[in-house]
Amino acid sequence: MAPLELTRRQVIAALLGAPLVGCTRKRRFEGVIAGANDSLGHKLRDGFKPPASSESRVPVLILGGGIAGLSAGWRLLRAGFNDFRILELDDVPGGTARMGENEISRHPWGAHYVPCPLPHATAALTLLQEMGIAAKGPDGAWQFDEASLCRAPQERLFSGDRFYEGLWPAAGASSEDARQLARFQAEVAKWSARRAFAVPMAHGSTEEDVKALDQISMADWLAQRKLDSPRLRWFVEYATRDDFGALLEDVSAWAGVHYFASRQNAAFLTWPEGNGRLVAHLAQAIGPRLTAGCAAVEVTLQERGASVLAFTPRTGRAERIAAGQLIVALPRSFASRLIPRLPAYAPPVGAWLVVNLSLSKAPRSRGFPLAWDNVLYGSRSLGYVNAVHQLDAGGCAPFPGDPCGRKAPSRPGEMVWTWYYPFTDSDPHAGRAKLSSMDWRACADLCIADLRRAHPDIEECVTRLDAWRWGHAMPRPSPGLVFSQARADAAKPLGDIHFAHTDLSALPLFEEAQHHGVRAAEEILRKRGLPFESLL
């Protein structure tokens, strides 16, 4: 027997309780603002330069232990090159793909899924194959591990007074809404059929009509096609907020169409800890070559190689490292401050609030049952993802090489929800200022008020609420950015300094970060004359 989704008791409670909600008891819950102290980052911005107390040399040095930096290291390892180091400012690698863990389950703190890569995405497929998640079937087609594919039910939308299956707000839609959706889908299908858009974007088309889409905003693109249905606009804007943290006016039509046309209806791969699963695999492969809690405070380009001043806040000591080649896998704004003479390129970067809620039981809701992705129509949030959706019965999912501390099934109904809120202000600094002024109480209030609409008893069920304020969460593909010369130039090496980061695509996706990491590593392999077969 398995846990049945709604017990009789819950049904009665839901039905009879509805008019008597006023008498529910509110439970207190606690939590913290989790995450790295950003004071070091800001100190570095202000020109902090401690004296070096030791010196060392390394053939290849990578700055930044996010997906781009880890992927660069992983690519070097796969080519048999082991002599490198990675420095990561935070105590934990992963950047915005990092995971967290609490008494109930692992959970994401940021990026939490990857669409099944299409056959051209060699690097992503190679990684997933190495992890045992992707394999070539007898017919040569890629197959994905069933346990990692997002389970059904995948998506539901709260609209009016209940949840409905899927993300299109079909309930109450007029025939005009439906016609506009059909016209939108026909436009997308046209681009999909041409395979004009791809992930990573390096595989996409650069034909003129594709490039033209980059010159206007997604809002203008919809307006030109007289697609003005509020439901359709919400549906498309949900996508741009979800993937880019931005409104229709602030992203290019190229990026808006890319979201829908690049995936070819691929299924999703996801794990309780989100893309933290990928981070864990990469970090395990890299092992002691990764130094966490250590940041570059100065980079000097030399005739051959580069010199880096690295500071470890924990010990207060600084080290001078001479590197044969350097990969700067940092956000562009960081890189620009570290390295003088860097070509000007500054994609707008938005702020995000991510909240993880521990729940003692499933809050009540009407309509379609709890899904992986749970969205609220008309909300400024993106809704929440159920971290235990991919688990068989509570607890953490163990994975090879990194067994979970707690494998026993948790009590029935216990779960962790990860709630996402992008600050979509057109001026990203304004959103960042708002976010940094929010204390834990303000974060909790914003989250609970949002969820209460769909779950009147949410406060009774929450046992813990932790918030993460991402001041610099993800780049926005604003109009004109993707096909700009500045973006193309930003990825080019400067002497022995190479660059890798998702900012270089202006598309905040795992595959883009991985692409740039692998590309930078392959540039170095080529420079060193090492044999390899490209994964790009």
Place this chain on the structure above:
Amino acid sequence: MRDPARLRVPLLFLTVLIIAACGLVYELVAGALASYVLGDSVTQFSTVIGAYLSALGLGAWLSRYIDDKDLALRFVEVELAVALIGGGSAPLLFLAFARLGWFRLLLYLMVALIGTLVGLEVPLLLRILRQRLELKELVARVLSVDYLGALVGSLLFPILLVPRLGLVRTSLAFGLLNGIVALWTTYLFDVELPGKAALRVRCFAVLALLGLALAFASRITSLTEDGMYADEIFYARQSAYQRIVMTRGRAGFQLFLDGNLQFASADEYRYHEALVHPAFAVTQRHGEVLVLGGGDGLAVREILKHGDVAHVTLVDLDPAMTNLAHDVEPVRALNGDSLRDPRVTVINADAMAWLADAPASSSFDIVIADFPDPNNFSLGKLYTTRFYALLRKHLAAGGALSVQSTSPLFARKSFWCIARTIEKSGFSVRPYHAFVPSFGEWGFVLAKAQPFAQPTETLPGLRFLSDAMLPVLFALSPDMARVDAEINRLDNQVLVQYYEGEWRRWN
């Protein structure tokens, strides 16, 4: 012109009749609701009636503290209170059971409160009518009408109210009746009432509230447990996972999980013999047997009939279910104490998680999957390629798997979806069926890693299966023959959709 006082006396007797019927109905509602949610109807009815009658006495005694000049006013107020509390009793108690830990306390508090209020009614009326009738006439008429009202209530309750309205609407409707009596008596007691206007406003407010609740209740009643089981409930328990209810009828007892029939004692042997023995008939070795689900111990009973079984592992999620099979009399008797057999190990875990974590070395000669039908996503996952792939890893060479697979007649596509999913997971399958009167035509899938012949011999001495019967099991009539269906995977769970669509046609 007729004397207004004379005109009103018969109407006051009608009032007595109505309030007597109302009072009895509240008592029956509380008793029925308590036996329904708590089980053991004899105890519930006895204690509810006891509490109610003693509260009537308390009410009668308290009536002495009401001043003669306030009689009419207090009577109307008592009626309003009965209307609200009595009328709201069933929805409130259902709500309380669903949400509160102290349901019993609330139940007896409400019964006592309603009883006390109803106990006040007749003494107050007697004192009001005293001024208009002789004592012997008064007592004779009021009490006879009172008992007549009780008869009306007790007849209406089982014949009309419960089957037609259900408990929630019955209690609300009778609350409305008490409210109408309150309003109506403000007109009957015309001269004796101070502050009539304000009192009538209160009456209307109470009527409006109950009316609103009734309008809401009519939408929800069909969805509550109210009136779902045909037979008497003798066991009811809410576990962490599901609601377990057992009912007793003329032909034995039945067990329900969340309202879905799991077995009826009268014909479960047909189901369990068909589930278990064919798998034994197509395998050589039977030392290690695994049962997934089947916490009732009935499949284990059949398994233990084979002398060469060395060890049975039963994995069922819900300890409440395996404890029931282990300890509670009728189930324990029916499964022949199978869970107490030294060869049996009981594990309470999610079958999928348990299989994923089981050491690679553990392998079983026979696996029986006896889960409830895939009517939600949590159950649907136990019928996916992922689940069968895990099972396959733990099946010994030459071993067999038997899966309960819902009805090939009522849910034909679901049945073939299960069969195809098992096939796709690397098994050779032989779907079969059996007729189980409580369920109708029922389906199973027998599977092995290699192609195999249909079984021809089974244990002697079974009640349903015999060697002659086996070919009948494997012959599927044209209306159950294979239909095309998608493969059920974790990421699509098509089976849950098929199942919902198909059973909706029959329910």
